[in-house]
Amino acid sequence: MAEPVDLVRLEHVDIRFGSNHVLQNISLNLHKDCITTLIGPNGAGKTTLVRVVLGLMKPTLGVVWRQPNLKVGYMPQKLQIDRTFPLTVLRFMQTSGIKAMAEIEAALAAVRADYLLNHSMHDLSGGETQRVLLARALLRNPDLLVLDEPVQGVDINGQVELYDLIAQIRKARRCGVLMISHDLHLVMSSTDHVVCLNHHVCCSGRPEHVSNDPSFVELFGQRGADSLALYSHHHNHRHNTHGDVIADQPQPSECCR
Ligand SMILES: Nc1ncnc2c1ncn2[C@@H]1O[C@H](COP(=O)(O)OP(=O)(O)OP(=O)(O)O)[C@@H](O)[C@H]1O
Numbered sequence: 602m603a604e605p606v607d608l609v610r611l612e613h614v615d616i617r618f619g620s621n622h623v624l625q626n627i628s629l630n631l632h633k634d635c636i637t638t639l640i641g642p643n644g645a646g647k648t649t650l651v652r653v654v655l656g657l658m659k660p661t662l663g664v665v666w667r668q669p670n671l672k673v674g675y676m677p678q679k680l681q682i683d684r685t686f687p688l689t690v691l692r693f694m695q696t697s698g699i700k701a702m703a704e705i706e707a708a709l710a711a712v713r714a715d716y717l718l719n720h721s722m723h724d725l726s727g728g729e730t731q732r733v734l735l736a737r738a739l740l741r742n743p744d745l746l747v748l749d750e751p752v753q754g755v756d757i758n759g760q761v762e763l764y765d766l767i768a769q770i771r772k773a774r775r776c777g778v779l780m781i782s783h784d785l786h787l788v789m790s791s792t793d794h795v796v797c798l799n800h801h802v803c804c805s806g807r808p809e810h811v812s813n814d815p816s817f818v819e820l821f822g823q824r825g826a827d828s829l830a831l832y833s834h835h836h837n838h839r840h841n842t843h844g845d846v847i848a849d850q851p852q853p854s855e856c857c858r
Contacts, residue, residue: 608631635778638794
């Protein structure tokens, strides 16, 4: 099998906001052709990590390497547009700086949203809004797609479709994908690599075997752990309410960096 091609490498990255040690010694590689999903409880540092990957935030410590001339497409968590501001899908797509109709139509067609071209952004359903956001992120033909909770505000059928679409886009374009998700169960079938973050990397690996590790239940609750039944990991430590590893437990080995 060919060696994976690194698009972004994070080495021993730390981020502190004053006394809040949000990211602790994070090492992570994002590969071409690979969907990496970041999961973790609220406040675990997922968006902060994405901001580091995007180059919007400089780490307090550690190194971030990006493939030279890497093109990144970013799909934000939410779209906030003043409802009094008239904005069609076409105009919204053009705010990317790309005006060529052929490119805009192709990006919309890739997410099966070409029929929305002249619709108002305000009239779109949750699923349509997310597909248009995804189309905008695709406009520059990115090497890496970064998706911050891409299925937010989408009903359950729409969520499955959207994850399928992301998997198809990765396959067709052979790009890398980094996405944040809270939908542990749904995302499992369309991801290659899962990183469980709670300020540090608790564990990471392929989604495969059933796991009922008590420490995972502690982190996500029983419902979350059940949802992650396909996710194989070795989570051999506990966390306090701040997410710190509790020292009197056996310390994490290869699953925690
Ligand atoms: N610019 C900032 N200045 C100070 N604190 C920040 C800043 N950005 C994030 N934080 C803090 O860092 C912590 C992690 O935030 P982050 O948004 O990365 O978490 P998250 O895992 O994405 O959370 P959620 O799942 O709720 O979106 C939070 O305590 C947040 O308040």
